[in-house]
């Protein structure tokens with residue numbers, strides 16, 4: 001008996017990293033999964049991986065910063081699987097120029113030194129792009145799926161991927177930190193607005209996780225050692241660590257939990273913020 005048997009889940013950012021981890025883990029527990037991502041080729045690969053392992057999945061292209069695309073993603077999920085029970089909003093970018101690719105390319109080509117990315121120097125366009133994808137994109141995703149959950153007897157469960165950066169300032173990443181703090185407040189607002197429809201909305205705030213997004217920094221041993229040192233559990237996280245937290249919040253096991261944030265971060269938040 002799987003923990004998500006009979007449920008349909010939409011995972012944005014499902015083609016890579018944390019989103020991919022959620023798609024694989026949710027399918028393992030019996031969910032039918034819609035892998036939604038800007039990168040359709042990689043989303044199809046993840047859907048094929050799920051199907052190859054005996055699960056049910058399809059892929060759809062979405063730019064979560066577009067309202068029309070989010071509505072089409074939700075409609076495509078209902079067309080494919082008949083309903084939406086759960087959603088993980090994991091699509092995100094670390095800075096305006098970031099494009100998720102394979103970790104090897106990322107490690108050699110992405111930004112490591114962010115000294116010229118301070119808020120004083122940032123263009124309004126690059127600030128806006130991060131807010132559009134990381135914050136507005138989550139709002140558009142949440143309400144597109146919620147509209148299909150409204151009439152359901154059993155309601156639904158939405159999990160928004162925030163970050164420890166929602167509560168901890170990072171130099172050179174003001175846009176990212178503000179977007180994630182916004183996701184945390186958005187989660188609470190939607191939780192109280194949608195509770196009467198039995199739709200639960202929670203957030204997950206990962207610490208340092210090994211994905212394409214972090215590859216530019218995790219390739220540097222010194223950086224990894226420093227992060228391990230400040231993380232009480234003395235390791236970086238893996239996508240499955242976050243997928244397991246999302247699974248709890250998306251399943252009926254958390255049926256009395258809404259408007260909360262869970263930090264799967266190896267104790268980083270407790271250590272840094274006290």
Ligand SMILES: NC(=O)c1ccc[n+]([C@@H]2O[C@H](COP(=O)([O-])OP(=O)(O)OC[C@H]3O[C@@H](n4cnc5c(N)ncnc54)[C@H](O)[C@@H]3O)[C@@H](O)[C@H]2O)c1
Pocket residue numbers: 012013014015016017018019036037038039062063064065090091092093094099100101133137161162163164205206207208209210211212213214
């Ligand atoms: N990796 C970490 O250490 C870490 C820590 C905290 C929070 N997060 C958050 O976790 C989420 C997933 O990040 P990840 O580390 O797995 O990165 P990733 O780059 O591996 O995956 C992100 C995915 O989102 C997709 N995406 C980007 N913009 C999109 C858009 N506009 N529409 C649809 N899809 C889009 C990308 O194509 C990619 O497949 C992000 O919200 C990120 O901010 C990551």
